[in-house]
Amino acid sequence: MLLAMIAIGSWVTQRIEETVVRNTANATALYMESFISPLSQDLARSSVLSAGAKRAMDEIFTNTPLGDRVASFKIWKEDGLIVESSNSDLTGRRFEISENLRAAFRGEVRADFEELGDPEDSNERAMGLPLLEIYSPIREVWSGRIIGVAEFYEVATALKEDLERARRNSWATVALSVLLIGVSLYAIVLRGSRTIDRQLEDLTRLSEHNTALRLRVQQAVSRFTAMNDDAMRRIGADLHDGPAQLMAFAALRIDNLRAEVDQPRALAELDEVERAVKDAIREIRNISRGVSLPDIEQRSLDRIVEGVADAHSARTGTEVKVRMHALEGNVALPVAVRICVYRFVQEGLNNAWFHAAGKGQEVRVTLTERTLRVRVLDEGPGFPDLPVSADPPEGGMGLSGLQDRVESLGGIFEKLNRQPRGAELRMTLDLGGTT
Structure with missing residues (x-):
């Protein structure tokens, strides 16, 4: 908005200055033409003015109200020759034709305010006055043909004051408008921001509530899973005994x-x-x-995984490699997570033995403070295009039940085909939602 204010203010003041200068120049040029044009008709036939015309111009611009307004003047021919000037040192000299002078010879009235940069303007610059430089065409009376250009410098003290006042008023108006717009926008944005903050607080509370509910549900499922497995273990013991x-x-x-x-x-x-x-x-x-189930509560993660692998090797006569990258330390795994790992490795190895004949069986476990990742791999033909709920191997719980068990703890269950061959079961648990 500040950049817009500067741009608009500059554009408005420039347009005002151009308009005021142009209107003043047109009025002054029309007024001056009534004096200069009759005295300059000699330019239609010659490059000099008659002695009478020169004397008349001296009388007009000396000790008269018009002379008080006009600080100096020059009469130009089209080839850049100064035919007559209030500064006699310039009379008879030629200068490069400026753009304003060229436009005046095309019939336009041109004006510059306080822009005295041409080589022939040295005397006017030395005056130290605010001057309005005006170029006015001189026309032949009977044909209207342009025969010269009158350049005169009007003392524009009042014009300068008017322009400064117009600039101040313009900048004040633009600044006030931008300020009002800024205040309005600030009020709108402030109101919207407060609404967003309230909504964000509501969403944050709702999110925290949902997170708490999710954790409670996962913890309840974990406890139920542990209780269910404990009951199954007792049933198994009772059946056996x-x-x-x-x-x-x-x-x-x-x-x-x-x-x-x-x-x-x-x-x-x-x-x-x-x-x-x-x-x-x-x-x-x-x-x-x-x-x-074995006594899982008293076993560490590596002993649980190695125990499942050893039991599977003893039962099937196949080799199982175990790779542990576990920073267990103070990471306390809930019973439900330990049971899930036991069942996942058990079912994964059963699946590898059933579908891959036990080739390349491997268990990889990675445990950090926040994440537990377990992978069971083989070098068999890989998973066919079957749904997860396909019939399990004999004595197994099935991938569908395994997936339900993992996802009930908030984990991610994946079954992948390896390259160039082989299958992989992957389980990823966020321990933050199961403790």
């Missing part, structure tokens, strides 16, 4: 009864019962092994 043991006892009793049965039909039925009991024992042990 209860029905599995009873079924094993029943199998032993069947073996003891076999010696006392001698009928072929009864032996065949006894064999069927024995097979059913052993199948039931196998199913119960598989179920208990799938739902039971």
Whole structure:
């Protein structure tokens, strides 16, 4: 706005000055033409004025009210010759034709205010007065042809005062207008800013409330997951220690009864019962092994991951590489996170064994103060174009259930294909939302 004020103020004052100077120059030129033109008709035939014309000009510009207004004058020919001048030293000399002089010979009235930069203006500069330099065409009376140019310098003290007053008024008007606009804009922006601040405060409170709710939901889900896994672990232990043991006892009793049965039909039925009991024992042990968990609460992250990898290697006879980049230190992982890591690695290795035949199985764990990232990789054929909810390997919980478990803790679950071949399961948890 300041730049606009300066630009507008400069433009307005310049236009006012140009208009005032032009109007003053036109009026003065018209007035002077009534005196100068009749005395300069000799220029139509000659490059000098007659003695009578010179004497008449001297009388007009000496000791008269017009002479008090006009500080000096020059009469020009088109070739740059000064035919007559109030300064006799300039009479008969030639100078380079200026743009104003050239325009005057084209019939225009030109004027400059306090711009005395031409070589022939040295005497006028020395006067130290505010001068209005006017170029007025001199026309032949009967034909209207331009035969010369009268250049005269009017003392413009009153004009200078008027221009200064106009400049002050113009700048004051522009400044006041810009000030009013600025105050209005400031009021509008201030009101809008306060509205935005209030809305921002409301949004901040709402965001904090939503964040608190999200954390509470994640913590509740974490507690529920921990409770659910604990219950599953107890169920698995109960299955292993209860029905599995009873079924094993029943199998032993069947073996003891076999010696006392001698009928072929009864032996065949006894064999069927024995097979059913052993199948039931196998199913119960598989179920208990799938739902039971080790003592995760007392284990560190590296022991949990290595324990899963060792158990998988022992069960499948395949090699599993484990790479830990864990700065565990004071990072306390909730039980739900430890269980999630256990299940993720367990399911990821099961998936790698089922789909990749255990080739290139690897577990990579990175733990910082804020983020936990677990990756399970293999060198198999990669994931086919199947949805996440595809059927899991035998004894597994499935990628769909694994994804639900990870996302319930606010984490990100990804399944990727590696290059040139292989698959990767990736889990990323923000620990800030699970503690």
